[in-house]
Amino acid sequence: MKKTSTRLADGRELVYYDLRDDVVRDAVDPRPLDPISTTSEVRRDPLLGDSVAIASHRQGRTYHPPADACPLCPSRDGRHSEIPDGDYDVVVFENRFPSLADDSGRCEVVCFTSDHDASFADLTEERAALVLEAWTDRTAELAELPHVQQVFCFENRGAEIGVTLGHPHGQIYAYPFTTPRTALMLRSLDDHRAATGRNLFDDVVARERAEAERVVLETGEWVAFVPYAAHWPYEVHLYPTRRVPDLRALDDAARTEFPQVYLELLRRFDRIFGQGEPPTPYISAWHQAPFGDPRRDAFALHLELFTIRRTSGKLKFLAGSESGMSVFINDVPPEAAARRLREVASA
Known part of the structure; x- marks a missing residue:
């Protein structure tokens, strides 16, 4: 480069x-x-x-x-x-x-x-x-x-x-601050550590890999799954298999595998709703540990990819419950979303 x-x-x-x-x-x-x-x-x-x-x-x-x-x-x-x-x-x-x-x-x-x-x-x-x-x-x-x-x-x-x-x-x-979403993750991280003595991110990834039902794809360096309590109709979380706090800490093996894994996920998103549908709208977001926080090394870098389209021609709107009270209601069971994302894998 x-x-x-x-x-x-x-x-x-x-x-x-x-x-x-x-x-x-x-x-x-x-x-x-x-x-x-x-x-x-x-x-x-x-x-x-x-x-x-x-x-x-x-x-x-x-x-x-x-x-x-x-x-x-x-x-x-x-x-x-x-x-x-x-x-x-x-x-x-x-x-x-x-x-x-x-x-x-x-x-x-x-x-x-x-x-x-x-x-x-x-x-x-x-x-x-x-x-x-x-x-x-x-x-x-x-x-x-x-x-x-x-x-x-x-x-x-x-x-x-x-x-x-x-x-x-x-x-x-x-x-110039730690974002509210990250602050919530850090609070959950603290609570989980206090209750179990273990790392929350490690346990979440281990659970998804063990249950396998919501895993979309997995390689030696990355695992992608629909989370158990997905907020969005089709939502995938992508984690490196070795926990790191941010992009700077990824090793060469993870960097080498990332393009293949990420491009495959994006292409599956474009195939979710079948041929003839317009490109799937999505948000792709990297979550990195804040700087200077004593819990940096316990945080897990991950990417969240999701779409607001819930089915062909219909969008998921953030209405009263979501916008007014931050309580999401998801019309697509995470297990069904994961199954569909496995079905549209590249040949």
């Missing part, structure tokens, strides 16, 4: 990640951009104890542009985008409309490919491995920022999810 860092016209950082070592990245962003002005502010909810980012400047962000005006495509034929070069493998850059900025954190965009009409599932294993290297490198870089406590790499796919740019891409949020 070759890494080349540069700056856009308004001062934001952009990083190219290339498969070939001989690639030269010297294109300059010629756009007359004004310096970025953000209004991002993190406020704490006194009742729930969680944090909310207030970012009014995001009202003006790019919204469903036509393909020939996509800001994530390479700059070509006289049209200048967020990526100055005429082609790229993987690119990461600071978001022009960040939810978090300055002391409130940092938001980055990850472009998986220069092909506007592709998806992550279309990538080669070599290119998927490069994305993993980019996620890992960004986690390492952002961990060095003094105000960052947790790094979250994720992908939203599909208009149903709320995606406003069709180009295949993901995002990275560097939070």
Whole structure:
């Protein structure tokens, strides 16, 4: 992998990640951009104890542009985008409309490919491995920022999810706090340790592997399963078989196997609902241990992949119980979801 860092016209950082070592990245962003002005502010909810980012400047962000005006495509034929070069493998850059900025954190965009009409599932294993290297490198870089406590790499796919740019891409949020979901996991981790003397993540994975009914696929380095109490209609959790706190700690064997495993999961998601269906909308989210927490080594890196589509032509909406009280109601039994995801395995 070759890494080349540069700056856009308004001062934001952009990083190219290339498969070939001989690639030269010297294109300059010629756009007359004004310096970025953000209004991002993190406020704490006194009742729930969680944090909310207030970012009014995001009202003006790019919204469903036509393909020939996509800001994530390479700059070509006289049209200048967020990526100055005429082609790229993987690119990461600071978001022009960040939810978090300055002391409130940092938001980055990850472009998986220069092909506007592709998806992550279309990538080669070599290119998927490069994305993993980019996620890992960004986690390492952002961990060095003094105000960052947790790094979250994720992908939203599909208009149903709320995606406003069709180009295949993901995002990275560097939070100045431990997120509420992670805090709940850490609390459960503490409770389980106090009650049993064992690690909660290890016991969860061991249970799923032993019962096997909800396991979707397993290799020497990774295991993917539908969790016992899945919140979403089709939800898969992917764990390395050796517990590590974050992406930086994955060993070479796990990195080598990841592209094959992850691409297979994404391709199965696209086959869940049968031929003729539009691409399955999904969220893919890496859960990494917060920095500086004494329980870091007890936390388990894992990826959660889920869709809001519950059956052909129907979505799972977060209505009264889910949105009002955070109590999920799942219409698809986890065992049935796992069975369907095994049925659509690649031949």
